[in-house]
Each structure stands twice: as C-alpha cells, then as structure tokens.
Amino acid sequence: MDPITAMIGIIIGGVIVGICVHFIPASAVGAMSxxxxxxxxxxxxxxxxxxxxxxxxxxxxxLGLPITVVSGALGSALMIICTMLLANVICAxxxxxxxxxxxxxxxxxxxxxxxxxxxxxxxxxxxxxxTAVSGIIGALLGGAGGSLVFxxxxxxxxxxxxxxxxxxxxxxxxxTAITIAGMIAAGVFLLNCVLPxxxxxxxxxxxxxxxMKKLPKTLISCTVASVxxxxxxxIAVVVI
Amino acid sequence: MTMQAEPxxxxxxxxPNIKLYIVAMITGIIGYYILLANPNLAFISIILVxxxxxxxxxxxxxxxxxxxxxxxxxxxxxxxxVGATVVFATIFVSSQVFNLYSPFIVIIVGTVIGYIVGFxxxxxxxxxxxQQAQQSFIITGSAAIFILxxxxxxxxxxxxxxxxxxxxxxxxxxxxxxxxxxxxxxxxAGENQTRTLxxxxxxxxxxxxxxxxxxxxxxxxxxxxxxxxxIISLIGFVIFxxxxxxxxxxDTYDVVWTGYPAGVEH
Amino acid sequence: xxxxxxxLMIGVGLAGAIAFIAGIIExxxxxxxxxxxxxxxxxxxxxxGHIIRYYDKAIAGEPPQxxxxxxxxxxxxxxxxxxxxxxxxxxxxxxxFAAVVGAAIICLVQxxxxxxxxxxxxxxxxPFKQPLYWDSLLTPLPYSMGLAFLTALLLxxxxxxxxxxxxxxxxxxxxALIFGISLGSIASGTGDIQYGAERLYQHHIxxxxxxxxxxxxxxxxxxxxxxxxxxxxxxxxxxxGTVTAFAFGLIIFLDGWTRLFTFAGVWxxxxxxxxxxxxLFIFLVWLEKFTRDSYGPxxxxxxx
Numbered sequence: 042m043d044p045i046t047a048m049i050g051i052i053i054g055g056v057i058v059g060i061c062v063h064f065i066p067a068s069a070v071g072a073m074s075x076x077x078x079x080x081x082x083x084x085x086x087x088x089x090x091x092x093x094x095x096x097x098x099x100x101x102x103x104l105g106l107p108i109t110v111v112s113g114a115l116g117s118a119l120m121i122i123c124t125m126l127l128a129n130v131i132c133a134x135x136x137x138x139x140x141x142x143x144x145x146x147x148x149x150x151x152x153x154x155x156x157x158x159x160x161x162x163x164x165x166x167x168x169x170x171x172t173a174v175s176g177i178i179g180a181l182l183g184g185a186g187g188s189l190v191f192x193x194x195x196x197x198x199x200x201x202x203x204x205x206x207x208x209x210x211x212x213x214x215x216x217t218a219i220t221i222a223g224m225i226a227a228g229v230f231l232l233n234c235v236l237p238x239x240x241x242x243x244x245x246x247x248x249x250x251x252x253m254k255k256l257p258k259t260l261i262s263c264t265v266a267s268v269x270x271x272x273x274x275x276i277a278v279v280v281i
Numbered sequence: 282m283t284m285q286a287e288p289x290x291x292x293x294x295x296x297p298n299i300k301l302y303i304v305a306m307i308t309g310i311i312g313y314y315i316l317l318a319n320p321n322l323a324f325i326s327i328i329l330v331x332x333x334x335x336x337x338x339x340x341x342x343x344x345x346x347x348x349x350x351x352x353x354x355x356x357x358x359x360x361x362x363v364g365a366t367v368v369f370a371t372i373f374v375s376s377q378v379f380n381l382y383s384p385f386i387v388i389i390v391g392t393v394i395g396y397i398v399g400f401x402x403x404x405x406x407x408x409x410x411x412q413q414a415q416q417s418f419i420i421t422g423s424a425a426i427f428i429l430x431x432x433x434x435x436x437x438x439x440x441x442x443x444x445x446x447x448x449x450x451x452x453x454x455x456x457x458x459x460x461x462x463x464x465x466x467x468x469x470a471g472e473n474q475t476r477t478l479x480x481x482x483x484x485x486x487x488x489x490x491x492x493x494x495x496x497x498x499x500x501x502x503x504x505x506x507x508x509x510x511x512i513i514s515l516i517g518f519v520i521f522x523x524x525x526x527x528x529x530x531x532d533t534y535d536v537v538w539t540g541y542p543a544g545v546e547h
Numbered sequence: 548x549x550x551x552x553x554x555l556m557i558g559v560g561l562a563g564a565i566a567f568i569a570g571i572i573e574x575x576x577x578x579x580x581x582x583x584x585x586x587x588x589x590x591x592x593x594x595x596g597h598i599i600r601y602y603d604k605a606i607a608g609e610p611p612q613x614x615x616x617x618x619x620x621x622x623x624x625x626x627x628x629x630x631x632x633x634x635x636x637x638x639x640x641x642x643x644f645a646a647v648v649g650a651a652i653i654c655l656v657q658x659x660x661x662x663x664x665x666x667x668x669x670x671x672x673x674p675f676k677q678p679l680y681w682d683s684l685l686t687p688l689p690y691s692m693g694l695a696f697l698t699a700l701l702l703x704x705x706x707x708x709x710x711x712x713x714x715x716x717x718x719x720x721x722x723a724l725i726f727g728i729s730l731g732s733i734a735s736g737t738g739d740i741q742y743g744a745e746r747l748y749q750h751h752i753x754x755x756x757x758x759x760x761x762x763x764x765x766x767x768x769x770x771x772x773x774x775x776x777x778x779x780x781x782x783x784x785x786x787x788g789t790v791t792a793f794a795f796g797l798i799i800f801l802d803g804w805t806r807l808f809t810f811a812g813v814w815x816x817x818x819x820x821x822x823x824x825x826x827l828f829i830f831l832v833w834l835e836k837f838t839r840d841s842y843g844p845x846x847x848x849x850x851x
Contacts, residue, residue: 270363
C-alpha cells in the first residue's frame with residue numbers, strides 16, 4: 042500500500058472513530074437506572090467496542106483491506122447489540138423498569154410513547170428501539186474506523202516502497218508488523234474517543250440527542266489530532 | 282529557575298505543575314544518557330524518571346480539580362495514548378533504534394501534539410478550564426519520557442527487538458493507570474496536592490517493580506539492568522509508602538479498628 | 548481461511564466457555580470492592596451524612612483496570628512459559644503454570660492499588676467526619692484479590708486460546724489487553740446496573756430508577772448488621788454476574804462460530820455476523836414490548 046494513501050487512511054480512520062462516539066448511547070448515571078444509555082462513560086465504551094472490532098478484524102488482515110474493515114465493523118456491532126440486549130434484560134428483571142428514552146416523546150421507529158413509563162425523577166433508563174439503532178450505527182462506524190487505521194499502518198509497514206527505503210522496516214516480520222499496527226490502532230482509539238467525551242460532558246443518548254449539533258466541534262478537534270499523528274507516523278516510517 | 286522543586290511548606294502552598302514538568306524533563310534526559318553510556322546503571326535512570334510520573338499526576342490533578350466532567354480517567358488515557366504512540370513510532374519503525382536524539386524528538390513531538398490538542402479543547406470546545414493546553418502537554422510529555430526510559434531499560438540487556446514487542450501493551454496501560462490513579466484515589470473534599478503527589482511516587486515505584494519483573498524474565502543475555510531496577514523500585518516503594526502513610530494518618534478524621542457508624546441506631 | 552478442523556471447533560467452544568466464566572468473576576470482583584460507576588454513590592454517601600463501611604476501591608474505571616490485570620498477567624505468563632519450554636516442559640503445561648504465576652503477581656498489584664485508593668479516599672473524607680475502619684478494608688481485601696487473580700488467570704488463558712487455537716495473529720499480550728478493556732466495558736454496562744440500582748438501594752422500592760434527589764442515600768444496614776462489601780457479590784452473581792457472562796461469552800463464541808463456515812469464501816463470517824446482529828435486534832424490540840406490556844405505565848402518569 043502506498044505510504045501516502047496509508048497516511049490518509051490513518052487520518053480518516055481517526056476522524057470516523059471520533060464521530061462514532063456521538064452515536065453510541067452511553068451515560069455514567071445509567072448504572073443507577075437514572076438515564077438512557079449503556080451504563081458506562083462514552084469514551085471507555087467506544088474504546089471497548091472498537092477494540093472488539095479490532096479483534097475481529099485481526100483474523101482477516103492478511104486477506105485485504107475491504108474485508109478487514111467490514112469484518113471489524115461487524116465485530117463491533119455484535120458487541121454492542123449483545124451488550125444492549127443484556128443491559129435491557131437486567132433493567133427489566135433486576136431493577137423492574139421498561140426501556141424509555143428522555144429525549145423524545147414518541148419513538149421514531151415504533152411509535153411507542155415514552156413518558157408514561159419513565160420513573161418519576163429520572164431521565165429515562167436502558168435502551169428503546171431508536172436508541173439501539175443509533176448504537177448499532179455508532180458501533181459500525183467505530184469498528185470500521187479502527188480497522189481502517191489498523192490496515193493502513195500494516196499496509197505502510199509492509200509496502201514494497203517503504204521496505205526498499207528503510208532497512209529497519211524490512212527487518213520487521215509480518216507477524217510483528219501486525220502487533221505493532223494493532224498497538225498503534227489501539228492508541229489512536231484511545232486518543233480519538235476521549236476528545237468527543239469533552240464535547241458531550243459525560244452523557245449522550247445517541248443520534249436523537251440534541252448534543253448532535255456539537256458534531257462539528259468534534260470533527261475539527263479529531264481532525265487536527267489525527268492529522269498530527271498521521272503525519273508523525275508517516276515521517277517516522279518513511280523519512281527517518 | 283531552580284533545579285529543584287520547593288519542598289511542601291507548612292502552610293498550604295501548591296507547587297506549579299510546570300516546574301515539576303521541567304524538573305522531570307531534565308532528570309529524564311540525564312537518565313537517558315546515563316543509560317546509553319552504561320546499561321548497568323539502569324537503577325539510577327529509574328530514580329531519575331519517577332519525577333515524570335509525579336509531573337503527569339500533577340497535570341491530571343489540576344485538570345480534574347476544575348471539573349473536567351467526563352471523569353478523571355479519560356484525560357489520563359488520552360495523554361498516555363499520545364505519548365505512547367509517539368514513542369512507539371519513533372523507536373520501532375524509525376531507522377535507528379536508540380539513537381542520540383530520541384529523547385529530544387520524543388519530548389518535543391509529544392509536547393507539541395499535547396499543546397495543540399489542549400489548545401483545541403480550550404478554544405474550540407470551550408471547556409473553561411484554566412491552563413488546559415499547558416496541563417495537556419505536561420501529561421503527554423511526561424508519559425512519553427517515562428515510556429522511552431522504560432523501553433530502553435528493557436532493551437539494554439541486548440534483547441532482540443522481536444521479544445520486546447510483546448511488552449508494549451502492559452507498558453502502555455500500566456503508565457496510563459499510574460498517571461491517572463493518584464488523583465482518582467484521592468477524590469474527595471479534603472484532597473490536597475501533597476498527598477496526591479506522594480501517592481504518585483508510591484505508584485511509580487510499584488509499576489517500575491512490575492516492569493523490573495518483566496525485564497528479569499525477558500530472554501536476553503544479561504538481566505543486571507532489570508534486576509537493579511527491581512531492587513531499587515522495591516526499596517523506593519517501601520520508603521515512599523511510609524512517607525505517604527504518615528501524611529494519610531495526619532489527614533484522616535479518625536483511625537479505628539471497628540465501630541458503629543455515627544448517627545445510625547444499632 | 549483455514550479448513551474446519553477439530554482444533555478450530557475445540558477452540559471456539561473453549562473460548563466461549565472461558566469467556567463466560569470470566570464474565571461472572573469480573574462482575575463479582577467489581578462488586579467486592581465498590582468500583583466504577585456505582586462508586587459515585589458510595590462517594591456521595593458521606594457528603595449527605597451517611598458514614599459508610601464499604602471498601603472504596605476506586606482504581607480508575609473498570610475497562611482500563613481489567614486491561615492492566617489481563618495484559619500484565621499475560622505478558623508475565625508468556626515470558627515465564629518461554630523459560631519453562633526451555634527447561635523442557637511441554638508447551639501446553641507450561642502455559643497453565645505460567646498463567647498462574649502471572650496472575651498471582653498481578654493480584655498483589657491489585658491489592659496495593661485498592662489499599663492506596665481506600666486509605667487516600669478516607670483521608671479526603673475528613674471534612675465529613677468519616678473515620679477509617681480497618682476491618683471494613685481488611686475483610687473484603689482477600690476476597691477482592693482472589694477474584695482479581697481469577698479474572699487475570701481466565702483472561703490470560705482466553706488470550707492464549709484465541710491466539711493459539713483460533714489463529715488470531717495478534718500477540719497474546721495485545722489480545723489480553725483487548726479482552727480486558729472489552730470485558731470491563733461490558734461488565735460495567737450490564738452487571739453494574741444491578742449493583743447500583745438494586746443492591747445499594749434495597750430500602751427503596753423495587754420497580755423504579757434512582758432519581759437525583761435520592762442519590763447517595765445508600766443502604767447502611769444489611770441482612771444482618773451493618774452492610775459491608777463482602778455482602779454484595781453473592782447477591783449480584785445471581786443476576787448481574789450471569790448476564791454479564793452471557794454478554795461476553797456470546798460475543799466471543801458467536802464471533803468464533805461464524806468463522807467455522809466457509810460456504811461463501813472469505814465473506815462468510817461477515818454475512819453470518821450481520822444475520823446474527825439482525826436477529827438479536829429483533830429480540831431487543833420484542834423484549835421492549837414485553838416489558839412495557841408487563842409493567843404498564845406508572846400510576847399517575849398514564850396520560851402524560
């Protein structure tokens with residue numbers, strides 16, 4: 042893979058990971074069944090979900106870029122749907138509450154009304170249908186972005202153009218290159234999942250939340266951070 | 282500018298984090314060159330790199346004290362992610378493994394990226410936390426220099442680089458946890474900087490003990506550097522825990538073996 | 548894609564089983580010392596005047612701390628297993644012994660972190676007149692360390708199984724880090740709801756979430772005497788632990804299971820995973836309808 046294309050791949054992958062945090066519903070207060078969303082902070086949930094996608098993408102890294110990205114996206118989606126389904130089970134049988142959301146009055150997809158079922162004093166609990174769809178979309182994006190970074194770094198480390206220039210890179214065997222690429226992808230995940238958490242202030246309900254209007258701020262910050270990291274990796278591999 | 286941070290005075294005076302950072306950078310660079318000169322002096326370098334963790338923990342404390350809102354953990358991961366990615370990219374894919382310019386490259390790049398992203402957070406996202414850009418680059422720079430020295434200690438025994446790649450994940454997550462844990466462990470109304478920074482020293486010694494164990498086990502010819510690190514870290518750990526425990530006893534309301542909580546009928 | 552062999556099938560089943568048990572143990576460990584999101588309630592309690600006797604073990608969030616235990620135990624295990632293999636012990640036995648050694652060292656580290664956090668936080672609660680009770684720290688401490696040992700051991704074994712038997716090309720420490728962070732976020736999102744909304748608030752009536760006005764008003768007295776952190780895991784394993792186990796185990800098992808088929812070439816696992824996601828989504832909508840019909844609206848809120 043051409044090093045310049047790989048660098049652009051790293052940047053785009055990082056920005057997509059930043060966007061996915063807005064879509065996955067998460068809130069720390071959900072652990073007390075006091076607000077809609079999975080009961081963890083947005084940054085760590087997106088990281089966990091993206092890393093599950095990275096694990097799934099690792100199986101097919103040697104088979105080419107498109108299948109790695111799609112495989113990673115579906116691995117993340119599988120993790121999120123299992124987590125959401127079982128979190129709803131706990132809320133239904135452990136706490137005794139029905140899934141309702143606080144940001145809309147009638148569910149856009151099923152049309153069910155939310156307010157009669159909301160515990161007095163809280164902001165919703167667990168995940169109704171529209172929020173779950175938003176979570177799946179977010180997980181698909183997160184897994185795809187992370188796998189794109191992973192495949193790009195791997196492509197950069199094994200590309201014939203770079204191997205011809207730098208003897209140090211030529212000495213890295215493909216198996217070690219996969220691990221290095223995986224570590225850099227994990228690092229990019231953690232970097233790009235925390236910046237949107239600044240924007241969201243700890244709690245989001247996914248695509249139906251009014252905080253989606255702050256998406257441009259995330260786009261700019263994540264683009265800046267990813268551009269610097271991407272350029273630096275490119276320089277480290279190709280130039281030095 | 283003095284080379285030493287002022288000792289904590291009797292009245293509640295706080296040490297500005299930027300002084301801690303400059304001390305940490307200078308001692309880190311000195312430690313790196315000592316290690317290049319003679320790998321068996323690794324135990325001196327490790328003592329010189331503990332201030333980096335203290336500086337990073339101070340940065341986390343400053344940012345989170347003003348109400349970061351997303352949880353104290355996130356800023357630690359983000360800072361370590363920048364520092365670690367910079368170090369890994371420099372060391373393992375650039376043409377020379379540990380050349381003479383590594384610490385400067387790593388510190389400068391880490392500081393620049395940390396500053397720019399912190400600046401974005403201040404101006405674009407507008408979080409209204411004072412000195413956010415400065416504290417951000419303190420965290421990223423400290424993580425970068427710490428990881429660089431640890432990687433060099435582990436490889437100074439002449440281990441072939443393939444085996445060293447396996448230690449990446451634990452170095453990364455271990456550094457992240459010890460930078461953010463001191464403030465998280467002291468969360469509460471009575472938190473003060475002295476106790477937080479002493480806890481940071483205890484935890485820095487703890488994590489370098491774990492890295493020392495890993496270094497002793499790495500398959501290489503000479504494990505003397507890692508053994509030195511392990512012994513010095515254990516000694517440092519015991520000393521720092523005594524200092525920290527004395528401060529905790531001063532600060533706690535009451536220390537008893539057991540009792541009925543006040544205000545609840547039994 | 549490798550052809551389906553006995554090794555692959557054993558690998559998928561074993562990985563699913565280990566992931567399942569790891570889920571139960573990890574959720575129990577996060578309840579044995581109050582950790583993660585419900586820890587905010589234990590933090591709030593002294594501020595409103597409730598003197599607590601819980602073990603306030605606050606080591607960052609759940610995902611990164613499990614990532615550290617898993618990655619460190621796996622790294623030490625990998626290096627020790629190389630030494631064992633040099634000594635002539637067979638590779639599979641070496642991995643078992645080495646995993647136990649790695650996990651044992653890590654449980655001591657977890658104990659240190661937990662003790663530091665509890666003591667420092669009790670120091671920070673001095674304005675609220677919260678004393679440091681030694682027995683509320685030392686009684687749950689061995690319990691929590693033992694559960695951390697088991698978590699690290701199981702995640703290390705899972706990393707070796709998926710790396711060796713299933714053929715994932717990542718190095719085992721990186722796999723252990725991935726599983727640690729994923730398991731931490733899953734357990735935090737499922738099992739902790741029962742701890743935070745139910746076990747800490749047993750004196751509030753079942754059937755509603757905890758509004759902001761009641762946060763911090765946690766249980767001080769338990770089934771016998773004053774509640775402390777040893778009383779939580781046995782309650783939460785019954786529902787929270789098992790559901791967490793299902794979540795993590797299903798993910799690992801289904802992901803491996805979809806790779807056993809090869810009817811569409813390399814895109815088989817992608818198609819099968821998409822079908823599984825769709826089926827589980829239909830379950831989710833059905834469960835929502837079932838819950839709404841069973842519980843009905845809150846009294847007084849039918850017309851809102």
